[in-house]
Amino acid sequence: MAPLPPRSGDAVFANIERVNAELFSLTYGAIVRQLLTDLEEVDEVNKQLDQMGYNIGVRLIDEFLAKSNVSRCADFKETADVIAKVGFKMFLGVTASVTNWDADGMSCSLILEDNPLVDFVELPDTCQGLYYCNILSGVIRGALEMLCTSY
Amino acid sequence: MQFFGGSTAVEASPAPAAPPGTLTGLAGNNANVLYIFNRNGVCLLYREWHRPLRTLDAAQDQKLMFGLLFSLRSFTAKMDPTSSEKGNLGVPLLPGQGCSFHSFRTNTYKLSFMESPSGIKLILVTHAKTSDLREALRYIYNLYVEYVVKNPLYVPGTPIKSELFNTNLDQYVKTLI
Numbered sequence: 471m472a473p474l475p476p477r478s479g480d481a482v483f484a485n486i487e488r489v490n491a492e493l494f495s496l497t498y499g500a501i502v503r504q505l506l507t508d509l510e511e512v513d514e515v516n517k518q519l520d521q522m523g524y525n526i527g528v529r530l531i532d533e534f535l536a537k538s539n540v541s542r543c544a545d546f547k548e549t550a551d552v553i554a555k556v557g558f559k560m561f562l563g564v565t566a567s568v569t570n571w572d573a574d575g576m577s578c579s580l581i582l583e584d585n586p587l588v589d590f591v592e593l594p595d596t597c598q599g600l601y602y603c604n605i606l607s608g609v610i611r612g613a614l615e616m617l618c619t620s621y
Numbered sequence: 622m623q624f625f626g627g628s629t630a631v632e633a634s635p636a637p638a639a640p641p642g643t644l645t646g647l648a649g650n651n652a653n654v655l656y657i658f659n660r661n662g663v664c665l666l667y668r669e670w671h672r673p674l675r676t677l678d679a680a681q682d683q684k685l686m687f688g689l690l691f692s693l694r695s696f697t698a699k700m701d702p703t704s705s706e707k708g709n710l711g712v713p714l715l716p717g718q719g720c721s722f723h724s725f726r727t728n729t730y731k732l733s734f735m736e737s738p739s740g741i742k743l744i745l746v747t748h749a750k751t752s753d754l755r756e757a758l759r760y761i762y763n764l765y766v767e768y769v770v771k772n773p774l775y776v777p778g779t780p781i782k783s784e785l786f787n788t789n790l791d792q793y794v795k796t797l798i
Contacts, residue, residue, distance in 0.1 A: 528777055529770045535737050536759070536766045542717030542738045616660075616739045617716075 476540040479559025486537065486560065495589040502602060512599045519601070523608015524615075531613040534560065542617075547571075550578050553610060562586055652794045653730065653746045657765065659778055660716065660740025662687045665769075666781045668790065690734060690742060697722040716740045723755055733758060741765070747797070757797055764789055 501522075505515045534540075538556050543549040554566040564586065570579035587603050601607070657666040664683040677685065691713075698704070698719025717738040724733040731751050735743045735758035743758045743765075768786035769775055775783070 531739050532737065532741065532762075532770045533766045535739055536763045540738075542715065 476556075477538050479538075479556040479565065482537050482556070482560045483563055488563075491563075491586050491589070495586055495591075498587050498605070499591060502600075506597070506600075512597060516599075516601045516604050519604035520608040520611070523605035523610075524612035525608075526605070527609040527612020527614075528616055530561070530609060531616045534613065545575075547575060549614070550580065554580050557613075558582070652797055653748070654744075655746075655761070655790070655794075656683065656686055656742075656744040657781070658683075658687050658690075658742040658744075661778070662691075663778055664780065665741075665778075668787070670791075670794065686744060687742075690744065693725075693734075694719070694722055694736070724753070735759065735762065737762060751797070754797070757793075760793065761790065764793065 502515070502519070505518055506512075509515050509518060534557060538560060540552055540556060543552055550568045554568045558564060558566045558580075562582075562585075564582060564584055566580040566582050568578050568580055570577075572578070585603065587606070591602065593600060593602065653669065653671045655666065655668045656664060658664055662684075664687070667679065667683060675682070695714050698714055701720045704720060716736050721736070722734060724731060726732075726749055729749055731747050731749050731754075733745045733747070733751075733754040735755065741762065743761055745754055745758060745761070747754065764786065768783050768789060769781050770777070772783065775781070
């Protein structure tokens with residue numbers, strides 16, 4: 471029996487259990503609010519969000535691999551595409567677009583058109599410099615580290 | 622290759638064991654042994670349902686198994702006649718790189734193997750007449766994700782001690798042909 475082909479983000483998203491979007495956005499907002507109250511420093515909150523995301527990412531990667539059947543990506547471009555099209559679609563229900571490639575192909579930007587995390591959110595002036603969605607960068611960092619390319 | 626059927630000079634060499642689950646009245650379990658390793662060689666789970674002969678103590682046995690699979694993967698990938706990229710034989714392979722070795726069979730047992738790109742290795746030893754178990758291994762990987770990875774109290778990289786996972790695993794293994 472041949473191995474299964476990788477499933478598209480839409481296919482997986484259709485079969486996976488979902489949660490109410492408002493509940494999700496409000497819960498995340500409550501987390502950020504509580505971190506701001508506890509830590510007070512915007513940089514500290516950014517670091518903490520990144521760490522939380524990292525802890526999520528190291529577990530999320532196994533779920534992603536189990537449900538989507540993608541095989542190892544050949545290069546970073548493919549990795550970015552898989553994260554944007556399959557990963558984000560599967561877990562957030564929205565796809566990201568990959569832009570802003572630099573000359574070496576070493577860095578790019580993932581743009582989320584409608585990000586469910588930031589529904590209802592408006593940052594006040596006291597929170598300048600806060601990376602509200604920093605948990606997402608942590609998740610990507612944690613997940614990719616589990617696939618890391620050096621022993 | 623006889624790791625479980627053969628023995629060293631100390632014990633007398635036994636006759637090959639009858640395939641379990643079919644002839645013996647064994648509680649319906651059709652698999653012998655399951656190992657789960659992570660990318661660092663830590664044995665996350667060792668579960669045995671039917672193993673008449675043990676030649677090594679548990680830690681040695683797991684190290685041997687991990688070493689075997691590591692070398693086999695490397696060897697099968699380097700011998701691939703269809704692949705163009707071939708590093709030197711000593712270079713460790715990343716999970717998912719090169720062609721994927723999935724099982725070997727002897728006259729007494731069949732060993733099925735699956736490795737995820739995140740380095741989780743699943744090894745299932747069953748009786749020799751089993752058909753292709755890649756789907757089964759994928760299902761067990763899904764079980765691992767549901768009951769172990771998603772448990773917030775589980776520390777990744779440590780041995781699995783989840784009752785729910787063990788129960789579901791036993792139930793699933795009963796249904797394997």
